């Protein structure tokens with residue numbers, strides 16, 4: 202407890218556990234399933250019935266490693282009754298799988314919700330017409346450091362939030378994701394989308410966005426650097442400065458958020474990105490209302506895999522009626538996709554030109 206009465210250990214850092222569990226059926230046997238989905242589900246004791254991937258050799262190898270069934274067909278996978286269908290598939294494949302799920306199913310869809318806003322709208326329409334209870338896997342919202350941040354804000358330790366800065370200067374190993382090397386939309390659509398989604402959860406929808414996203418002369422990945430300003434009117438400032446090409450040693454690299462309120466502030470380091478996929482520890486410090494110094498919040502877990510535990514816990518609890526809100530439902534996630542789309546449009550449009558000299 203600090204002199205201002207701030208107790209960092211009292212901040213909520215995990216999602217409540219579900220008391221009833223449904224079996225999980227995963228689509229896709231790619232890297233994110235082995236790196237995060239299955240480790241999280243094992244850690245939390247969530248039962249995995251099996252997985253399906255049209256690449257049967259890949260499916261079989263991952264299924265054997267985790268002791269689950271490799272389904273031979275999409276029909277076998279969708280026949281598991283009362284399952285949570287966990288889509289870890291490329292964004293362009295989500296729609297066809299959702300169409301094959303039984304009406305009224307529960308689904309968790311990996312981000313992004315389609316490659317473009319048009320695909321997000323198609324996914325939304327499929328979910329509506331088939332009455333799917335579907336959420337998008339914006340798991341950063343459930344990272345222990347982010348749950349603690351949101352709890353601190355809700356408890357008033359920052360006052361009114363008026364400033365959000367994301368600053369990334371790091372070297373991201375894009376070669377780990379082969380499908381990204383040729384994708385037309387990379388940085389905002391695949392990476393910064395997590396930050397834009399989190400900003401939406403903290404500050405609501407902006408009125409618009411100014412953005413510039415670009416590649417780098419040293420490689421051919423479509424975009425790896427982004428500057429963006431989200432317009433929240435005249436009280437709240439929000440900016441993202443993102444450079445995945447800062448390959449000059451660890452010393453001056455950064456992956457940080459600074460969130461300031463009228464009476465307090467928060468600083469976060471997202472350690473995972475600084476040495477992906479090994480990662481460094483995350484950091485959350487708060488300068489609370491009425492306090493005179495920064496207080497470190499001891500974190501109860503890391504972004505990976507703990508955020509994936511919370512993400513699935515909310516889906517499970519919503520399915521059984523224990524949670525009334527499905528966080529990042531497709532209805533909500535569509536707006537993050539709209540923000541991404543607006544950022545690409547802004548980037549493609551010319552900026553305000555300077556006046557000609559008379």
Ligand SMILES: NC(=O)c1ccc[n+]([C@@H]2O[C@H](COP(=O)([O-])OP(=O)(O)OC[C@H]3O[C@@H](n4cnc5c(N)ncnc54)[C@H](O)[C@@H]3O)[C@@H](O)[C@H]2O)c1
Pocket residue numbers: 228229230231232233234253254255256259289290291292294298311312313338339340378380391
């Ligand atoms: N939320 C996060 O933090 C996060 C992190 C990484 C990746 N992702 C997302 O997860 C998804 C998968 O990423 P990845 O890195 O594992 O990709 P990956 O390329 O390693 O794996 C994708 C797998 O999906 C399979 N697949 C394709 N069509 C399928 C279908 N119809 N049914 C079942 N499986 C099918 C492919 O055969 C492949 O094995 C992508 O949408 C990506 O954007 C999210």
